[in-house]
Amino acid sequence: MAGRRGISAMAQKQLLVLVDLDGVMADFDGHFLTKWKQTYPEEPFIALEDRKTFYLVDQYETLKEGLKPKIKSVYQSKGFFRELPPIAGACDALKEMNEMEGVKVFICSSPLFFYKYSSTEKFAWVEHYLGADWINRTILTRDKTIVNGHILIDDNVKIKGAVDCPSWEHVVFTAHYNKHMNLRGKKRLDNWTDGSWRDLIMDFKKRL
Ligand SMILES: Cc1cn([C@H]2C[C@H](O)[C@@H](COP(=O)(O)O)O2)c(=O)[nH]c1=O
Numbered sequence: 001m002a003g004r005r006g007i008s009a010m011a012q013k014q015l016l017v018l019v020d021l022d023g024v025m026a027d028f029d030g031h032f033l034t035k036w037k038q039t040y041p042e043e044p045f046i047a048l049e050d051r052k053t054f055y056l057v058d059q060y061e062t063l064k065e066g067l068k069p070k071i072k073s074v075y076q077s078k079g080f081f082r083e084l085p086p087i088a089g090a091c092d093a094l095k096e097m098n099e100m101e102g103v104k105v106f107i108c109s110s111p112l113f114f115y116k117y118s119s120t121e122k123f124a125w126v127e128h129y130l131g132a133d134w135i136n137r138t139i140l141t142r143d144k145t146i147v148n149g150h151i152l153i154d155d156n157v158k159i160k161g162a163v164d165c166p167s168w169e170h171v172v173f174t175a176h177y178n179k180h181m182n183l184r185g186k187k188r189l190d191n192w193t194d195g196s197w198r199d200l201i202m203d204f205k206k207r208l
């Protein structure tokens with residue numbers, strides 16, 4: 001019994017970190033722009049520095065009405081999610097974070113409602129860039145609020161779902177479109193390359 005209690009006490013000290021894929025590990029916006037220009041060179045586009053909304057369609061429709069089907073055709077196409085380039089430093093940071101004592105990292109990502117390619121391709125992406133072991137630590141869900149964890153690192157400033165007060169604290173990963181948004185007190189992580197993610201994780205660990 002004492003042994004069991006010991007194990008459970010140790011388990012409670014594990015920091016559970018949930019990390020989003022699109023816009024945090026994988027460059028969704030950048031890849032969309034490349035494919036958009038290749039597929040629809042006659043249509044207007046928005047430079048990454050000028051992006052202002054989470055959903056592409058919300059901003060593109062202000063340039064020209066009726067672009068929605070074309071926008072969807074790009075990110076719903078076969079291969080789009082598998083071909084997303086990794087964000088600089090993300091994969092190395094995640095592997096290192098997961099090796100930190102008392103830290104467990106999980107990928108937490110939403111597939112498209114049109115899930116045909118995005119779901120399988122997200123797993124393929126994880127396997128390719130992080131390794132097959134990470135398939136065991138990949139959670140695909142359309143509702144991140146029901147997932148248990150201490151931190152969720154996610155570029156989407158407004159994460160909504162069935163649970164009003166999720167277990168995790170949302171740390172906003174900086175993206176072009178969210179850099180001017182009011183985070184209402186939420187912490188930011190700007191990148192994976194300047195090492196600041198280590199301080200963030202240590203801060204959360206101290207609070208366990
Ligand atoms: C920008 C943008 C994204 N989506 C989709 C793509 C992904 O399936 C999710 C985002 O997933 P995350 O886990 O929150 O990163 O949203 C979209 O449908 N339309 C868009 O413009």
Ligand SMILES: [Mg+2]
Nearest residue numbers: 020022023155
């Ligand atoms: Mg995202």
